[in-house]
Amino acid sequence: MANTTGKPAIEHSNPLAQTLLEKLDYDQLTNCMRCGFCLPACPTFRETGMEPASPRGRIAMMKAAVDGLMVPDQQFQDQMNLCLGCRACEPACPADVKYGQLIEQTREAIEEHATHSLPIKVVRKTVFKKVFPKRSKLKLLGGTLAFYQKSGLQKVAHSTGAMKLFPKHLAEIESIMPSASSKGVVDRLGTFYPGKGEAIAKVGMFRGCIMDVMFTDTNVNTVELLSAAGFDVYIPDGQVCCGALYAHSGEMNDARQLAAVNIDTFKQLGVDYVVSNAGGCGALLVEYDHLMQDDEKYRESAKWFASRVIDVSALIVEKGRVPKFAQKESSPQAEKIKVTYQDSCHLRNVMKGSSAPRTLMKQVANTDYIEMVESDRCCGSAGIYNIVQPEMAGSILEHKMEHANNTQASYMLTSNPGCLLQMKVGIEKHQPDQPMKAMHIVDFLHDRMIVSE
Template sequence: MASTAGKPAIEHTNPLARTLLAKLDYDQLTNCMRCGFCLPACPTFSETGMEPASPRGRITMMKAAVDGLMVPDQQFQDQMHQCLGCRACEPACPADVKYGQLIEQTKEAIEEHTTHSLPIKVIRKTVFKTLFPKRGSLKLLGGSMAFYQKSGLQKVARATGVMKLLPKQLSEMEAILPPASSKGVIERIGTFYPAKGEAIAKVAMFRGCIMDVMFADTNVNTVELLSAAGFDVYIPESQVCCGALHAHSGEMKDARGLAAINIDTFKQLDVDYIVSNAGGCGALLVEYDHLMQEDEKYRESAKWFASRVIDVSTLVVEKGRIPKFEQKESSLQTEKIKVTYQDSCHLRNVMKGSNAPRTLMKQIVNAEYVEMVESDRCCGSAGIYNVVQPEMAGSILEHKMEHANNTQASYMLTSNPGCLLQMKLGIEKHKPEQPMKAMHIVDFLHDRMVVSK
């Protein structure tokens, strides 16, 4: 809820400035002490060295627009859109400024005053209102992509050079997409999967939208890992997209609508935990209480929901019976397999879940965990950032791959599908001397899980 305390009594002539005044939490704007602790944590500031490209700079511009000291022109809007939303600035902030909330409020205001071209309108309507909110549309997308990949059309498209007609960033991403499917986790294993042994707790899995189309195997592996760790797993069929991409794109009304459906769906199960295997999804799910705080109907239920959201690695480490993991490949080699990890920004900075994945990786027999320099810095994926801001995303990825290559690791693990695709892209472009494979940590652990007979 945007605080009205201390807001300037200004009659703005600029429409966007009026909306910013109405939406922005003025307490959070004034909480920023301009100390600069956020500067080294910010990827866009590190890339540009420009004050407006930092959290402090963006907050200064927000407040100046609200106070009537500047007009929120196109340069203002461009700087807001250049923000990755990684929220690395929040753990670094001694004043606990909720920057993530401020940038989402700002993007919502900007979107209300943006006139898109007809093609962009069609794309946004298709993505935000037809594709992500509806399971049927996602299944159709998954089936269509699977046909494209398996029928030979993909090979023909690449051989004939058709892919070169796409923007470079899209053709590069197409080259590293995993096998798609119209059959998600529920179609494969049902809506309930019992714990191995005595059940520790009753959990519900959040399956995601694209996650259940492009990474359905990971969802299945997540359920089986949770079961092995001692959890009864429920997968409610009526759940929908978390709304993260909507929120990051200024479509807050749609994000709240999706949140309401998910809250109703999961509350009916009365579970102990709601498990996410995607840092980007989990970060919004755990903040449903903030998202819905102005909705009297859902305010309390949203608090119930948010208090139960937890990442799969954190749940297994802190509450479960950790299965035994063994790196079988190393039996044929003289050295241990080296494994490194790229943090999901939202898992680390919002869900505070950076330790558990590392704990699990260090438990694998015959595998050596190597900490990557700046593993906590964003890889440049950030939802669809690498598509809409390809230049900045590409520059960030170049620096990331320098550190990745220096680890000499055979496996690059991460905990978010967007990060996984971005790291696959980086590996494909750099082709490191030490062959490296990018995997979701759940898939890596599942492949090495020792199943008791």
């Protein structure tokens, strides 16, 4: 329930304005000092130079709508949807305004009054009600994509020009998709994987949804990396989607239902840590306490859960026995391999996990780490933002690739699957001067881990 302190006693004739009044945390709206520190941190403001496209501008519009000073019309909704949700404004804010919570409350209110076309309704119902909440449907999706990729259908689609029937940005994403699978990490490793040597802690791995069918190797590599670092790894089969895409799309009740399942599942195991290898998932998991704050049944359990969420890199660096890594391309005569890193916005801005990935990269022998200019800026992926806002996402990505090219790195690493796909699109589209490969940091480290007998 949103904070009601100081809320205006207004009955709005506009239904959306009334819902905004009920849902928005008014204290957070009034905490914004209009200082402007958020402006240079905001990707959409930097691209447009328009005040309404900034966090300060959006908060001003939220408050104006709640106070009855403006009607939340289509332009209002468009600006709320233009926000990437990267939350780079939060570390920059001296008043500690919880912008991420405000934008999610606003989108929830908008969704309650949205009138979608029939195709959009079908897609949303299929994705949110049928596929993401159910492991069997995710496996079917993975198997279907795998068949498309391996049967020759994908080659036929490309050779016949069939992909030209789709929007250009979707065709670009399709061309760089990793190999899908119907067999996730549990199918390959089981629900328990012991740590090497004396166990440091009992870790519950969050395997994700799309992560487990499109990036299964990364999940497997995560488990093996954690094991090598000394952790007993449990992968409970009863876990479900984290709910992040639901929350970003205004489907907050569904997000809470998914959270309840995950909380029960991991608490029953009694794990010391809940580890994530996807910044986007981890950012919602670590805020389950806020998500469930009005649920008397889950309020305390959500705090228990959220306090244990940690990124895989941070867990290894802060609590584990860091394995040794050797650059596999190295030789006595070889030059150092240049590596750079693109921050996951949610890992950096919400989970505060920007240092651990860099610490691990720098420990790989014969590697020269190059800090990319504005590595902390969003790449334009932002969940499904690059699908629903392709023009803005493409503009942001273009600037990102200029900085990536300047590093002359051979590897572009990141800690989130959406960022990884976006960087793959960027590399394919903009062709850096130095041949560059995008990888998840877990895969890069796993490939170079020295396995002790």
